[in-house]
Amino acid sequence: MSxxxxxxxxxxxxxxxxxxxxxxxxxxxKGELKQTxxxxxxxxxxxxxxxxxxxxxxxxxxxLHGLTRALLNNMVVGVSSGFEKKLIITGTGYRAEAAGKDxxxxxxxxxxxxxxxxxxxxxxxxxxxRGTVVIVKGIRKDEVGQxxxxxxxxxxxxxYLGKGVAYAxxxxxxxxxxxxKSGKK
Numbered sequence: 001m002s003x004x005x006x007x008x009x010x011x012x013x014x015x016x017x018x019x020x021x022x023x024x025x026x027x028x029x030k031g032e033l034k035q036t037x038x039x040x041x042x043x044x045x046x047x048x049x050x051x052x053x054x055x056x057x058x059x060x061x062x063x064l065h066g067l068t069r070a071l072l073n074n075m076v077v078g079v080s081s082g083f084e085k086k087l088i089i090t091g092t093g094y095r096a097e098a099a100g101k102d103x104x105x106x107x108x109x110x111x112x113x114x115x116x117x118x119x120x121x122x123x124x125x126x127x128x129x130r131g132t133v134v135i136v137k138g139i140r141k142d143e144v145g146q147x148x149x150x151x152x153x154x155x156x157x158x159x160y161l162g163k164g165v166a167y168a169x170x171x172x173x174x175x176x177x178x179x180x181k182s183g184k185k
Contacts (some may be wrong), residue, residue, distance in 0.1 A: 009073050009076055010048065011076060016028075021039065022155075039070065040061060040089075041068050050092075052065060064086070074140075084135055084137045084138075087136070087152060088132065089131070092163075094164075105154060107154055107164075110176075113154055123136060159172065
């Protein structure tokens with residue numbers, strides 16, 4: 001049996017799960033998420049826990065078992081505490097500004113770049129960071145990761161000076177660069 005799939009999902013206070021055949025709705029203090037799962041799997045709620053069961057040990061059922069449980073767990077965590085990714089901007093003149101709910105980036109291009117917010121996503125630029133730290137917050141783990149990746153892709157960190165947008169926990173492999181002139185004329 002799947003090690004991930006057989007674990008029950010504990011429901012925190014304030015989170016309710018509604019199961020309608022293969023459609024699951026999770027409501028919590030941060031919002032509401034709805035997703036449709038494979039009808040072969042059985043999703044049940046009992047005693048404050050949600051469990052996922054598979055009908056057989058067929059390869060595709062084994063694969064869906066762990067996936068379904070992980071997606072359900074991400075939905076529960078998202079509506080209760082949410083997800084966030086922190087990005088660090090390095091480089092002279094590189095910065096981000098909050099423009100309402102959207103973000104505007106100045107990354108050395110001839111134009112500013114605007115990143116739009118969604119109903120399940122928000123951005124935060126701490127005042128003390130002076131625009132060099134961006135926090136992407138949301139209730140959907142996949143959306144938070146995707147938008148953070150797209151922001152990093154606007155100006156990935158380069159290996160010589162380390163300038164660009166990087167994740168806070170990312171290690172940038174630095175290169176030495178030129179060794180200098182040899183002294184011969």
